[in-house]
Amino acid sequence: MKQLFHKAKEASRTLMLLTDEQRNEVLRKIADRAEVEADKLLAANTLDLQKLEPSDPLYDRLLLTKERIQGIAGDLRNVAKLPSPLGIISKERTLANGLYLRRISVPFGVIGVIFEARPNVCFDVFSLCFKSGNACLLKGSHSAEESNRAIVNLIHEVLQDAGICVDALTLLPPTHEATAELLGAVGYVDLCIPRGGRKLIDFVRDNARVPVIETGAGVVHAYFDKDGDLEKGKCIIANAKMRRVSVCNALDCLLVHHDRTDDIPALLAPMDGRVEIVTDEATMGTEWMDYKLSLKVVDSLDEALAHIARYGSGHSECIITEDKATATRFQQMVDAACVYVNAPTSFTDGAQFGLGAEIGISTQKLGPRGPMALEEMTTYKWLINGNGQVRE
Amino acid sequence: MKQLFHKAKEASRTLMLLTDEQRNEVLRKIADRAEVEADKLLAANTLDLQKLEPSDPLYDRLLLTKERIQGIAGDLRNVAKLPSPLGIISKERTLANGLYLRRISVPFGVIGVIFEARPNVCFDVFSLCFKSGNACLLKGSHSAEESNRAIVNLIHEVLQDAGICVDALTLLPPTHEATAELLGAVGYVDLCIPRGGRKLIDFVRDNARVPVIETGAGVVHAYFDKDGDLEKGKCIIANAKMRRVSVCNALDCLLVHHDRTDDIPALLAPMDGRVEIVTDEATMGTEWMDYKLSLKVVDSLDEALAHIARYGSGHSECIITEDKATATRFQQMVDAACVYVNAPTSFTDGAQFGLGAEIGISTQKLGPRGPMALEEMTTYKWLINGNGQVRE
Numbered sequence: 001m002k003q004l005f006h007k008a009k010e011a012s013r014t015l016m017l018l019t020d021e022q023r024n025e026v027l028r029k030i031a032d033r034a035e036v037e038a039d040k041l042l043a044a045n046t047l048d049l050q051k052l053e054p055s056d057p058l059y060d061r062l063l064l065t066k067e068r069i070q071g072i073a074g075d076l077r078n079v080a081k082l083p084s085p086l087g088i089i090s091k092e093r094t095l096a097n098g099l100y101l102r103r104i105s106v107p108f109g110v111i112g113v114i115f116e117a118r119p120n121v122c123f124d125v126f127s128l129c130f131k132s133g134n135a136c137l138l139k140g141s142h143s144a145e146e147s148n149r150a151i152v153n154l155i156h157e158v159l160q161d162a163g164i165c166v167d168a169l170t171l172l173p174p175t176h177e178a179t180a181e182l183l184g185a186v187g188y189v190d191l192c193i194p195r196g197g198r199k200l201i202d203f204v205r206d207n208a209r210v211p212v213i214e215t216g217a218g219v220v221h222a223y224f225d226k227d228g229d230l231e232k233g234k235c236i237i238a239n240a241k242m243r244r245v246s247v248c249n250a251l252d253c254l255l256v257h258h259d260r261t262d263d264i265p266a267l268l269a270p271m272d273g274r275v276e277i278v279t280d281e282a283t284m285g286t287e288w289m290d291y292k293l294s295l296k297v298v299d300s301l302d303e304a305l306a307h308i309a310r311y312g313s314g315h316s317e318c319i320i321t322e323d324k325a326t327a328t329r330f331q332q333m334v335d336a337a338c339v340y341v342n343a344p345t346s347f348t349d350g351a352q353f354g355l356g357a358e359i360g361i362s363t364q365k366l367g368p369r370g371p372m373a374l375e376e377m378t379t380y381k382w383l384i385n386g387n388g389q390v391r392e
Numbered sequence: 393m394k395q396l397f398h399k400a401k402e403a404s405r406t407l408m409l410l411t412d413e414q415r416n417e418v419l420r421k422i423a424d425r426a427e428v429e430a431d432k433l434l435a436a437n438t439l440d441l442q443k444l445e446p447s448d449p450l451y452d453r454l455l456l457t458k459e460r461i462q463g464i465a466g467d468l469r470n471v472a473k474l475p476s477p478l479g480i481i482s483k484e485r486t487l488a489n490g491l492y493l494r495r496i497s498v499p500f501g502v503i504g505v506i507f508e509a510r511p512n513v514c515f516d517v518f519s520l521c522f523k524s525g526n527a528c529l530l531k532g533s534h535s536a537e538e539s540n541r542a543i544v545n546l547i548h549e550v551l552q553d554a555g556i557c558v559d560a561l562t563l564l565p566p567t568h569e570a571t572a573e574l575l576g577a578v579g580y581v582d583l584c585i586p587r588g589g590r591k592l593i594d595f596v597r598d599n600a601r602v603p604v605i606e607t608g609a610g611v612v613h614a615y616f617d618k619d620g621d622l623e624k625g626k627c628i629i630a631n632a633k634m635r636r637v638s639v640c641n642a643l644d645c646l647l648v649h650h651d652r653t654d655d656i657p658a659l660l661a662p663m664d665g666r667v668e669i670v671t672d673e674a675t676m677g678t679e680w681m682d683y684k685l686s687l688k689v690v691d692s693l694d695e696a697l698a699h700i701a702r703y704g705s706g707h708s709e710c711i712i713t714e715d716k717a718t719a720t721r722f723q724q725m726v727d728a729a730c731v732y733v734n735a736p737t738s739f740t741d742g743a744q745f746g747l748g749a750e751i752g753i754s755t756q757k758l759g760p761r762g763p764m765a766l767e768e769m770t771t772y773k774w775l776i777n778g779n780g781q782v783r784e
Contacts, residue, residue, distance in 0.1 A: 013701070016724065093746055099735055101745060108757050109727060186597070190757050205578070209598050211758035232780035239782035309405070331775050333405065335501060343491055343778025352783065353493060353774070354485055365500050365582050365771040366603035367758040379757040382745070383723050386735025388624035390631035391744065 001181040004170050005110070005137070005188035011167035012109045012135040016086075018164070023131050024080035029158045031073035031080075034123070037154060038069045044150030045119065048143060061117045062144055072123045075357070079127040082356040085374040086133050100385045105378040107133030109190040112182045113359075114139045114204065116196040119147035126155055126169050128359045132377035135168050137189065139182055142174040183208040190379075191367075195360050198287070213367055215360035218248035218315035219287045220345050223304040223330070225321035226257040230266060232342055233320045238270035240318065240344035246289050248361060249316050249348040253284065253294035255304045261297055285311035301326055305333050312336060314363045316345035337363060337370035393573040396562050397502070397529070397580035403559035404501045404527040408478075410556070415523055416472035421550045423465035423472075426515070429546060430461045436542030437511065440535060453509045454536055464515050467749070471519040474748040477766040478525050492777045497770040499525030501582040504574045505751075506531045506596060508588040511539035518547055518561050520751045524769035527560050529581065531574055534566040575600040582771075583759075587752050590679070605759055607752035610640035610707035611679045612737050615696040615722070617713035618649040622658060624734055625712045630662035632710065632736035638681050640753060641708050641740040645676065645686035647696045653689055677703035693718055697725050704728060706755045708737035729755060729762035 034041065045064040052059050091103035111134045115121045122138060129136040140148040152171040159166045172178040182189060183204060192212050194204040201214050222240055224233050240251035256264055268277065276292045284294055284307070298304045308317055318340035319330040327341040338348045348371065350358025355373035362368050368376035426433065437456040444451045483495035503526045507513045514530060521528040532540040544563040551558050564570040574581060575596060584604050586596040593606050614632055616625050632643035648656055660669065668684045675686055676699070690696045700709055710732035711722040719733040730740045740763060742750025747765035754760050760768035 013725065013727075095744075095746065099739065103762075106727075206601050211604075211756055213758070229780070235780050235782050243783055327777075332408065335405075335498075336773065338774045338776060340776045341778065343776055343781050344783060346783040347491065347776060347781075352487075354487065364603055366605070369771055370495075370774045379761055381728065382730045382762045384730060384732045384735055384739060385719075386733065388621070388627050389735050389739075390627050391635055391736060391738040 001172070001178065002185075002188075004172065005181075005185045007167040008110045008135045008137055008170050009188050011165040012107065014165055015130070015135055015168055016107055016133045018133070020084035020086070022162070023084075023133075026158060026162050026164065027076050027080040027127055027131065029162070030123070030127075030155055031076035033154055033158055034069055034076070035073050038066055041069060041147070041150050041154070042066070044146040047146040048119075051143065058117055058143060062119065062147070064119060064147060068120065072120050076123060076127050079131050079357055079374075082131065082374060084131070085378050088375075090380060097389045098387060099389055102383045103380050104383055105375070105380050108377065108379050110135045110137060110188060111377065112137040112139065112185070112189045112192040112210070114179060114182070114192070114194045114196070114200065116141045116200065117144050119144045119151055121195065122148050122151040122155075122171075124357075125359060128357055128374060128377055130168060132374050134377055135170075137170050137172055137182060139172040139178050140174055145174050148174075180207070183210060186210055193360060211367070213360070213362050213372070214364045215362055215372075216248045217287060217313045217363060218250070218361070219252050219285055219311055219313040220249060220316050220318075221253045221255055221304075221308050221312060222251055222318040222320065222345070223255040223298075223301075223308070224257060224260060224263075224267060225301065225304075225319055225323065225326055226259040227323040227326060228257070228260065228320040229322055229342075230263055233263075233267050234270050236318065236320055236342065236344045237267055239346050241275055241293055242271060243344075243346045245291055248287075249345045250289070251293060251345060252286060252288050253296065253311070255296050255298050255307060257301075257304075258297050258299055264295070287313070301329065305330070308334055308336075314365075315361060316340065316348040318343065318345050337361065393564070393570065394577075394580075396564065397573075397577045399559040400502045400527045400529055400562050401580050403557040404499065406557055407522070407527060407560055408499055408525045410525070412476040412478070414554070415476075415525075418550060418554050418556065419468050419472040419519055419523065421554070422515070422519075422547055423468035425546055425550055426461055426468070427465050430458055433461060433539070433542050433546070434458070436538040439538040440511075443535065450509055450535060454511065454539070456511060456539060460512065464512050468515060468519050471523050471749055471766075474523065474766060476523070477770050480767075482772060489781045490779060491781055494775045495772050496775055497767070497772050500769065500771050502527045502529060502580060503769065504529040504531065504577070504581045504584040504602070506571060506574070506584070506586045506588065506592065508533045508592065509536050511536045511543055513587065514540050514543040514547075514563075516749075517751060520749055520766060520769055522560060524766050526769055527562075529562050529564055529574060531564040531570050532566055537566050540566075571596075572599070575602060578602055585752060603759070605752070605754050605764070606756045607754055607764075608640045609679060609705045609755060610642070610753070611645070611677055611703055611705040612641060612643050612708050612710075613645045613647055613696075613700050613704060614643055614710040614712065614737070615647040615690075615693075615700070616649060616652060616655075616659060617693065617696075617711055617715065617718055618651040619715040619718060620649070620652065620712040621714055621734075622655055625655075625659050626662050628710065628712055628734065628736045629659055631738050633667055633685055634663055635736075635738045637683055640679075641737045642681070643685060643737060644678060644680050645688065645703070647688050647690050647699060649693075649696075650689050650691055656687070679705070693721065697722070700726055700728075706757075707753060708732065708740040710735065710737050729753065
């Protein structure tokens, strides 16, 4: 395994020398080949699917179809169209002694991503890592092994044709040992991103010795304030809860100011009885991923803030209010990646935010926070150019 | 201990509501009081020093004097003069649907700092954390316990007078248990920064469950290229090695292109025989912290790059060359926080870089990299303001 890490590190050193156009060309060729060789990918996918019952919820997440492959190819072509996140100078100054300093964006180097099911993640992660000059190590799940291997083989063929080291993308075995080795690979892995449920994320955070970005877990609140507009509240709550219940930005808990208790039936009406309302205090802080919604009446903005501070996961939080001071205080006090006023948390998404893509939603504060796309896959270094100056 | 962490978290929520002027006023008052009550601090410091022999190298690092306290007070007043790093909008856009997005700098929340000896660190860390709106948890060493406690008491008195929660600054017991609890305080500690030697940093990285910034360890190289200017090389190498041998940006290894082997005596001459030259391959990668310098002749730029990739710690690296293409390639290929052309690594320092202060030099790539001051003690969040828009 160490040898795979070492090769990825070596590859990362050559990747930073490619031009953006070379990278884009590779992404477009992968898109083309994925469409041309769709049957190969589907055949591999069938081998994975045969191990499941069609009624298994995993089945749909694992499933590839011609249409889904076309969607993947479209995403690859979109990433190729995005501006390069590399070489951006975020600070530039000349010191009194003539030293010229620049702070410039560069790739991390090697990024490890641990993910569950969904073979399209191989394409997504590779495209964002490659476009941002990073090598990547993918650790997928056993259930998607055949699909993942077919996808990685296809990408390797394109890399080889382009004369680029195939170690730019490495598929690790779908084993716990691979996860453990990846998390301990200090000096080889510059960043590790777990994409999956709470259990995976907790395991990675508790065991990693390499830097980690926690993603995805969203215990999401909406607070309907005493000065909330009822019509806006109805739209926002229904959209945040119902658009897709299985995503991390979906609403989990509605807090309502006690002056507006009478409006609760109207607020819930657009959901048409399809959502189970849960008022049991013990369930607060649950990420439902389902047609369920916690509901609590609070006495004040401060009680709402305290509730969110206690139970929120720092993902996305929302207030519905027409009072500007209340809105400002909510946005100031809530410690989360995305804090909304009069809009649903459903918008927490890289593409929606105009980032052009998304590799995940960071819920931590060190490094990128919120939706991550290309810029968030870079770090920076300082370049200092002198002419023999010395320090006193 | 958990209760201390909880109180720090609570305090962090009130700190973000202070104005910059309130924060600056507190820092100036601490500076004044440190000068007025210098005798109190010196008395506590004497209790710590009595446990040591004056010949112990720790003695000088621990020592406070009236002059040093004046220096500390000056630093505090300087931090009070710096612009606030909070509320800076780094991205701003209005989406087609009218949603207004801002990405704005905010405090991390609670920052834990583990440090060894040097009681002035209490003032430094507190001032940068407080100015950037963060609460801090300090874990100092047993040897500086009396000094640290006296300093923290002094700061607490000023906070209390200003009506600010004293939990903005907490001194943890100087025990291993405190370190272990701090590193595991998920949900309370948003960031942990170890300041100290390699052993401390490795321990923190290997055991932390909270996000960590590795700092300080510097295995620093200078590469004298075949096109290096001899006079510049002499100045740069002597400055990088001799300015202060005990700091992390001090030179540890000189690489010389084999075409310039004959210039080695001249390159080393300004150090006047006071530096021991070590050519043993087994010592490569040593951070000397002493009047010692590894020396190696390399056949090419690529060999120098490979050597640095293998032995460098990602802190500061330098090339001496008059060839622009060589310089560019060096800056592109070297994976370090600070990459110099024709200037000594001695400049890697927050104040030198114009950051106004410094809390440490980050050698990792997730989060801030290189010298860290105020801006680097902040994260960001996204504020999204709408008017009832919903996502399709």
